[in-house]
Amino acid sequence: MTPDPPAYRALALQIACRAVNQCTDRASARARMSDSIDRVGRHVRAAKAFHGPDLRLVVLPEYFLTGYPLGESILEWADKAALAPDGPEYEALARIAADNGLFLSGNAYETDRHFPGLYFQASFVLDPAGRTVLRYRRLVSMFAPTPHDVWDRYLELYGLDAVFPVADTDIGRLAAIASEEILYPEIARALALRGAEVLLHSTSEVGSPRLTPKDVAKRARAIENLAYVVSANTGGFIDADLAVDSTNGMSKIVDPQGEVRVEAGFGESAVACAEIDVVALRRYRRRPGMGNLLSRQRLELFAPVYGGAPVYPANSLLGPSGEVVTPERSHFLATQRAVIERLARLGLV
Secondary structure (H helix, E strand, O other), X not given: OOOOOXXXXXXXXXXXXXXOOOOOOHHHHHHHHHHHHHHHHHHHHHHHHHHOOOEEEEEOOOOOOOOOOOOOOHHHHHHHHOEOOOOHHHHHHHHHHHHHOOEEEEEXXXXXXXXXXXXXXXXXXXXXXOOEEEEEEOOOOOOOOOHHHHHHHHHHHHOHHHXXXXXXXXXXXXXXXXXXXXXXXXXXXXXXXXXXXXXXXXOOOOOOOOOOHHHHHHHHHHHHHOOEEEEXXXXXXXXXXOOHHHOEOOOEEEOOOOOEEEEOOOOOEOOOEEEEOHHHHXXXXXXXXXXXXXXXXXXXXOHHHHHHOOOOOOOOOEOOOOOEOOOOOHHHHHHHHHHHHXXXXXXXX
């Protein structure tokens, strides 16, 4: 573990997503992404000047460069919108982190040479030297491939550490959760059990003046795991058929007691900035008492239930010989229907 870091400020940068769905070819989509990266660079530079030199962490919204597929096939979206892990878009984002001397986290679709014909949704962290110190692939998705869909092959290639990665950095131990995965307590708990102290939540979700399920979950995940949650939502969704402000607002930082330290309103905003005190968090985690929930986990109680009751099947995108299968979009809904039917036959739903 790295030495205890001084307190610093983190920002959930709420920016508009300019979708690439209406781009007619790969070149125009890449040009739009490049423009979006330039905008991110300007916003980050201005935020650093505004909030001060102790701004050490900026979290960007979910799929901030592209939006999400709207009718494109898996192959079409991979070509149009997915980044190569060593591609120019990541290189440009790395320069933003390095130029501003901070950690930059975000979320994008990306390809993997080991899984041709697929893409994954990935959250990343770039350090102040421009190095990728964390790459997390979303594990639960409704309409997109995940590592669980090619589970045996993915584990063989990358191992469990890459499935639940935690980066031990000089601003604390960082981990990422993608979008609606904040609703799945098992993911945050797995990361916390691997040492995560700050959960970086790139999201694009419904904005509302009332508590939403995801907003409740952010507070719950912070309390359950004694961790900070830095949650960046989009500040509007532009050039897509969805009404612009459907995903807008509520970017926030939640402390380990579930208190919202700061929250942005609607529109593009650098308001959701607050102090992260990892030293105080570590002191609390090492303190005996009822509130130390991490130290009170009795995980053996739950292992037989989780291990003995599979719900959504693994390896649904691996063929009989272990080959990768490129699915139609209908595959995901059909698989979910089959799961529900099986659970109903067992009398579980």
